[in-house]
Every structure is written in structure tokens, then in C-alpha cells.
């Protein structure tokens with residue numbers, strides 16, 4: 001499968017906006033100090049993440065009891081969401097659907113553009129504008145990089161012309177960005193390094209760890225993160241690494257086959273080092289880092305699958321013949337990791353390549369199923385934030401006596 005790029009004809013009018021530096025773009029995606037469109041990982045500053053984390057924690061607590069759960073469903077029943085997912089998705093699609101259901105948001109979907117007027121040569125931008133006529137938020141996944149970004153600029157242009165405009169959420173754009181995955185990954189990281197005691201199942205283990213590692217800062221700061229697998233084409237890696245680089249004292253390590261299609265590209269490296277992160281690259285999980293075994297020094301491991309669907313006829317044979325065993329998270333490698341270091345994966349894992357064997361699933365550090373469930377809470381929290389319903393949420397919590 002080839003990766004589609006923006007058709008210059010269809011999106012040409014957005015080129016000047018696309019060409020601006022990231023800072024300038026991020027500024028115009030906010031509304032009165034809140035996120036409005038969710039397009040880039042860079043929008044998730046530590047302050048925004050703390051806000052969304054607090055909202056997500058309340059939602060998950062309220063969802064536990066029937067009475068408070070019913071009250072949550074009364075929060076946004078006047079809102080409708082369009083899920084426009086023209087690229088395969090299981091977790092992102094279903095967790096957004098579940099997030100809408102939790103908050104009483106009605107949702108509808110277009111997953112196959114062949115079932116829409118795109119077959120009658122309607123332009124994609126016209127389709128998006130039509131969705132905005134019927135829905136209050138457009139959540140979109142596309143294999144076209146920067147398509148969601150262009151849609152947010154179209155909505156801002158409409159708003160300037162005092163026409164109907166709705167927020168756009170990027171649920172994965174080509175190999176470019178996946179900011180809501182970074183949101184749920186950060187929610188998981190924040191909770192993990194907080195040694196959060198609210199989860200009864202985890203609390204005894206965490207109490208022990210807290211006593212054993214008193215110097216471990218309860219935040220993402222001053223930690224070593226290792227990303228492994230398809231670094232260049234993995235949009236989850238791009239978004240999450242960008243967010244982590246904003247924290248202080250962060251080391252970002254990348255382990256991938258030494259192939260230009262897979263290794264860290266110079267753009268991302270520059271973005272991360274400019275933000276102050278220490279960046280290092282490795283060609284195997286068994287390498288040493290500053291004189292000690294790499295894997296034993298990692299505070300958090302984020303492994304990913306090789307994105308084979310982006311192979312081209314030019315590089316496919318070469319990529320398929322690469323030896324991926326140095327990147328497989330075998331139980332032996334896991335055994336040499338720190339006992340508190342979370343093992344993360346955005347999923348899906350590749351059941352043939354087996355970069356993350358099922359034998360690891362029972363390890364208390366395996367975070368990936370929890371990550372997926374966290375996606376539902378984090379995405380519900382994002383909707384509450386975008387729709388400016390935080391005060392209503394606090395009121396609802398007080399009303400059901402959960403303060």
C-alpha cells in the first residue's frame with residue numbers, strides 16, 4: 001500500500017497555513033485558553049495534560065456507580081459527533097465511541113468513503129464541511145498526512161466568516177501524528193509515575209515500590225524513555241516523543257533497525273533536541289548505553305510494530321528481509337528491566353513478527369491493555385474539555401455526593 005499525500009489541487013489553498021512554524025499553528029488551534037481543534041501532540045503541554053488528567057480521573061470514578069454513571073450521560077446529550085474513519089481502526093474508533101456513550105454524546109460514522117458522496121466526486125473538504133452541518137465535532141482518521149490539519153484551518157476560516165464551524169480531532173493522520181494516542185499514553189504515564197494508589201488492585205505493589213525507590217520523582221520528569229520498532233513511520237512515536245520532550249531532564253532513546261525508512265528522522269530529532277531532551281539511537285535492545293545494558297536503564301519502554309502497510313514497491317523486499325529479532329521484547333529481555341518500568345505498546349501488535357510476545361502479558365509492568373482502557377477515559381475527558389463542560393462535570397460530581 002502506498003502512503004497518500006495531500007492532492008495539491010484539493011488542498012492548495014491551505015499551503016501557506018501548512019508552511020508556518022508549529023508554534024504559530026498551535027496558537028490558532030485554541031479557544032479562550034482551551035484546546036479547540038486537537039491536531040498535534042505539541043498542543044498537549046504539561047498544563048493541558050494535568051487538566052485533562054483531572055477530568056479523566058473524575059469521569060472514571062463516576063462511571064463506577066450506576067447513579068453517577070447515569071448523571072455522566074446527562075452531561076453532553078445535546079452534542080453529536082461524527083466519526084469519519086477511512087483508515088482501519090479498532091481501539092481509537094471504539095474508545096471514541098465508548099467515550100461519547102459515557103457522556104451522552106450521540107455519534108455516527110463514515111468508515112468507507114465508497115458509501116458516501118465521494119464516489120460522486122465530492123471533494124473531501126466538501127464532505128467535511130457537510131459533516132459540520134449535522135454534527136458538533138468531527139473525529140477523523142485518514143491515511144492522508146495533514147488532512148485533519150487542513151480541515152481545522154477550513155473550520156477556522158469558516159468561523160472568521162461567521163459561518164458554522166466545529167472542532168476537528170485528529171484520530172491519526174498518515175504517518176504524521178496521532179495526538180489522542182499521545183494523550184492516553186501520557187495519561188497512563190502520569191498515573192504510573194504518580195504511583196497512583198486509587199487502583200486497589202495495584203496498590204500493594206505500588207506501596208512496596210514507592211518505599212523501595214523514594215528518589216523516583218512522581219512525574220514524567222528526569223526519566224529515560226526507550227522507543228522501539230518503527231520510529232520513522234510510527235505516528236504514535238512522533239506525537240508521544242514530542243510531548244515527553246517538554247518535560248525536564250528527559251532522555252529519549254530510540255531502538256530501530258538501521259534503515260532510513262525506520263530510524264529516527266532528522267526533523268523529529270531536531271524538534272526533540274531543540275526542546276531540551278537528550279536523544280540517542282540504538283540498533284538493538286542488547287546494546288550498551290553509557291557502559292551498562294541499555295534495557296536495564298530504561299524507566300519506561302514504548303514498543304511498536306513495524307508499519308508494513310506503508311512499505312512501497314521500492315523498499316518492501318528490503319524491509320521484509322530485515323532481522324527484527326534484536327527488537328523483540330522477549331521474556332529474557334523483560335527480566336532485565338527495572339521492576340517499576342511500564343511496558344507500553346499502542347497496539348495492534350503484529351502476531352507474526354511478534355515484537356511483544358503474549359508471554360509478557362501477565363507481567364505487572366505490562367501496561368498495554370490498561371493503556372487501551374485509559375484511552376476511553378482520556379478521550380471522554382478531551383470531549384468534556386473541548387465542549388467547555390468542566391464546570392458541569394464538577395457540579396454533576398457534587399450532586400451525586402462524590403466530592
Ligand code: NCD
Nearest residue numbers: 091092172178236346347348
Ligand atoms: C496506532 C495507529 O493507528 O497509529 N494504533 C492505534 O491507534 N492504537 C498504532 C499502529 O497502528 O501501529
